[in-house]
Amino acid sequence: MEIVVCIKPVPEPETRLRAAPDGRILDPEGVKYVLTGYDESAVEQALLLKESVPGSKVRAVSFGPSPRAEETLRAAVALGCDSATWIDSGAEPSPDPVDVARALAGTLRSLPHDLVLCGKQAGDDEAGLVAGALGELLGVPDFGYVVDLRWDAARSVFTFHRMTETLQESWEAPGPLVIGLQQAWNDPRTAKLPAILKSRKAPIDKVPVPAPDAHASRSRATTFALPPPRAGAKLIEYKTPEEAAERLVKVLREEAKVFP
Amino acid sequence: MSGAVLVVGELREGRLVPSVTEAVGAARAISGPGTPIVGFVAGPSTDAATKEFGRLGVPDVRTASDPRFDRAPVSALAAFVAQAAGDAGADLVLVPGTTFGRDLVGRLGIRWNAAAVTGVTEVQRADGAWQVRRPIFGGRATETRRLDGARAVVGLRPHAYAPPPDAPVDVRSTAVAPREPPANLWVPKRVAEEPVASGSGPSLTDASIVVSGGRGLRAPENFHLVDELAASLGAAVGASRAVTDAGWRPSSLQVGQTGKAVSPQLYLAVGISGAIQHIVGMVSSRVIVAINSDATAPIFKVADYGVVGDLFQIVPALTAEIRRVRSA
Ligand SMILES: Cc1cc2nc3c(=O)[nH]c(=O)nc-3n(C[C@H](O)[C@H](O)[C@H](O)COP(=O)(O)OP(=O)(O)OC[C@H]3O[C@@H](n4cnc5c(N)ncnc54)[C@H](O)[C@@H]3O)c2cc1C
Numbered sequence: 232m233e234i235v236v237c238i239k240p241v242p243e244p245e246t247r248l249r250a251a252p253d254g255r256i257l258d259p260e261g262v263k264y265v266l267t268g269y270d271e272s273a274v275e276q277a278l279l280l281k282e283s284v285p286g287s288k289v290r291a292v293s294f295g296p297s298p299r300a301e302e303t304l305r306a307a308v309a310l311g312c313d314s315a316t317w318i319d320s321g322a323e324p325s326p327d328p329v330d331v332a333r334a335l336a337g338t339l340r341s342l343p344h345d346l347v348l349c350g351k352q353a354g355d356d357e358a359g360l361v362a363g364a365l366g367e368l369l370g371v372p373d374f375g376y377v378v379d380l381r382w383d384a385a386r387s388v389f390t391f392h393r394m395t396e397t398l399q400e401s402w403e404a405p406g407p408l409v410i411g412l413q414q415a416w417n418d419p420r421t422a423k424l425p426a427i428l429k430s431r432k433a434p435i436d437k438v439p440v441p442a443p444d445a446h447a448s449r450s451r452a453t454t455f456a457l458p459p460p461r462a463g464a465k466l467i468e469y470k471t472p473e474e475a476a477e478r479l480v481k482v483l484r485e486e487a488k489v490f491p
Numbered sequence: 492m493s494g495a496v497l498v499v500g501e502l503r504e505g506r507l508v509p510s511v512t513e514a515v516g517a518a519r520a521i522s523g524p525g526t527p528i529v530g531f532v533a534g535p536s537t538d539a540a541t542k543e544f545g546r547l548g549v550p551d552v553r554t555a556s557d558p559r560f561d562r563a564p565v566s567a568l569a570a571f572v573a574q575a576a577g578d579a580g581a582d583l584v585l586v587p588g589t590t591f592g593r594d595l596v597g598r599l600g601i602r603w604n605a606a607a608v609t610g611v612t613e614v615q616r617a618d619g620a621w622q623v624r625r626p627i628f629g630g631r632a633t634e635t636r637r638l639d640g641a642r643a644v645v646g647l648r649p650h651a652y653a654p655p656p657d658a659p660v661d662v663r664s665t666a667v668a669p670r671e672p673p674a675n676l677w678v679p680k681r682v683a684e685e686p687v688a689s690g691s692g693p694s695l696t697d698a699s700i701v702v703s704g705g706r707g708l709r710a711p712e713n714f715h716l717v718d719e720l721a722a723s724l725g726a727a728v729g730a731s732r733a734v735t736d737a738g739w740r741p742s743s744l745q746v747g748q749t750g751k752a753v754s755p756q757l758y759l760a761v762g763i764s765g766a767i768q769h770i771v772g773m774v775s776s777r778v779i780v781a782i783n784s785d786a787t788a789p790i791f792k793v794a795d796y797g798v799v800g801d802l803f804q805i806v807p808a809l810t811a812e813i814r815r816v817r818s819a
Contacts, residue, residue: 242628248628256634257628329606354628356627357609357610357627358610359593360600360608360609361597362594362597363595363597363601364598364601368601371566371676373594394743395589395590397503397686398684398686398687399684399685402681414749446604448605448641449638450607450637452634452636453635454634456633458631463794464794465795465796466786467796472804475798475800475805476812480812
């Protein structure tokens with residue numbers, strides 16, 4: 232099985248956020264970009280499938296500028312991906328995720344793929360647009376919010392679950408398929424030191440970013456803002472639990488106006 | 492300038508889900524009085540939903556009534572939405588903030604050649620283009636994006652807009668007939684489904700009030716305190732990962748980075764310390780209340796109101812007080 236996993240370099244979760252001097256986007260100065268969250272789960276899921284389906288290969292693909300995209304790809308190789316493709320985005324610091332999907336689709340058309348895995352959404356912009364856009368561009372079905380993706384060799388179908396607001400759905404679908412992954416069936420593994428060292432020398436196939444389609448509608452970031460710092464909780468003063476309850480209900484009704 | 496606004500419907504047991512009603516509210520709030528608002532709904536039967544659109548004041552509904560939509564993937568549906576948007580002369584499609592909606596936006600953006608964004612809390616017309624605001628980084632920042640081009644698909648965040656008041660009108664429904672989507676898009680099959688355990692209240696991501704319990708409850712047999720508080724408020728029950736990992740409650744109730752992101756009007760955290768992975772799943776709630784015995788717990792930094800105290804005393808008193816004022 233040929234598996235492609237699409238990963239995005241994202242600021243590490245502890246990053247102190249602040250706007251870039253132009254006020255449009257996150258200031259990338261001094262920020263460390265890593266493989267995070269759902270993308271980590273997508274890599275884990277790809278490796279689990281590879282281990283359970285003999286003869287499988289996993290290729291990691293990342294769109295982004297240097298050096299963060301290469302570094303993220305090396306992290307994926309250290310975890311066990313067989314090969315890596317870097318789509319060099321050049322300088323554009325905050326592309327429209329749909330344009331990213333266009334670039335990924337351009338690259339994927341010349342790579343074998345029975346399964347394309349993405350994280351359900353990126354840890355920074357939380358857009359969750361890539362899987363759907365990629366599915367449409369490649370002409371294959373896509374599913375987001377997927378957990379527990381498996382390959383049923385006897386029937387040649389993928390099986391998986393999706394959690395909606397009220398249901399856990401079970402699905403079956405043959406490949407090729409694009410999946411926006413919520414969770415793999417194991418927690419993401421960590422890379423071992425020898426593998427990390429080896430990944431530093433791993434070859435990375437570099438492809439240029441395609442010229443953007445001038446006619447496409449797209450969104451672009453115009454401001455990046457931090458919410459006003461929360462003042463901290465207003466603490467309810469009380470002598471008895473009953474008094475605490477009474478006062479809390481009163482402020483929720485009269486001040487916060489959230490309660491019936 | 493502007494064309495129609497198309498609101499994408501979603502059915503649950505034959506009825507429109509609450510997020511669709513909110514999307515109609517959004518359509519009203521952001522468009523001028525002359526702007527047509529058009530509904531879209533697909534399903535095995537679309538009559539009841541069409542009537543519901545009419546009750547909300549939407550006179551024009553585009554329908555795709557087809558038994559295949561009972562179990563079809565979103566992938567096959569996008570062509571129908573794109574066709575409806577084109578037929579209706581829309582320049583904006585509003586998509587509800589549900590799992591279904593989230594899955595639709597990216598595909599529809601490509602299909603309809605429109606700018607596409609998700610998780611939006613505010614839509615505005617500015618300098619001849621749609622402009623949206625959306626929380627990013629788990630609510631730790633917000634961005635504004637401008638949607639360039641003639642068309643836009645905007646996925647809303649749950650509870651960002653209020654449902655409109657009822658304003659019944661006569662409805663005309665028109666069938667949508669796009670070119671048949673490629674056969675492979677129909678092939679995936681939903682083979683089973685079971686209700687997600689959500690207690691007896693509303694579902695976690697729909698609810699306008701959420702009460703979540705954490706490790707502070709000490710043992711699974713104490714969790715009924717949270718259930719009862721939620722029931723008194725008509726709220727959904729959530730939990731921290733400490734609770735779901737320990738198996739006290741199913742993982743479908745987990746709020747946070749690796750669980751669900753919720754943004755209700757009111758979020759009550761009971762015996763939850765406020766780890767960053769929990770915070771990112773609830774920080775965009777409108778009002779946050781924390782009940783915790785440790786005055787230094789980080790949850791009090793994001794909460795609007797706090798009660799420092801023993802939950803085993805505070806929570807029963809609070810449930811009783813709410814029952815009292817509700818029945819008064
Ligand atoms: C990769 C990763 C992903 C994660 N994802 C999530 C996620 O999605 N969601 C999530 O919730 N967590 C997540 N976590 C776990 C998170 O870091 C915390 O461990 C977890 O949220 C703690 O749960 P808790 O607040 O219930 O428990 P604790 O941190 O143990 O807090 C219990 C609280 O209860 C209070 N308490 C105790 N007794 C009483 C009493 N009698 N009355 C009142 N208060 C009392 C204590 O003061 C304490 O503040 C994740 C962790 C990692 C590493």
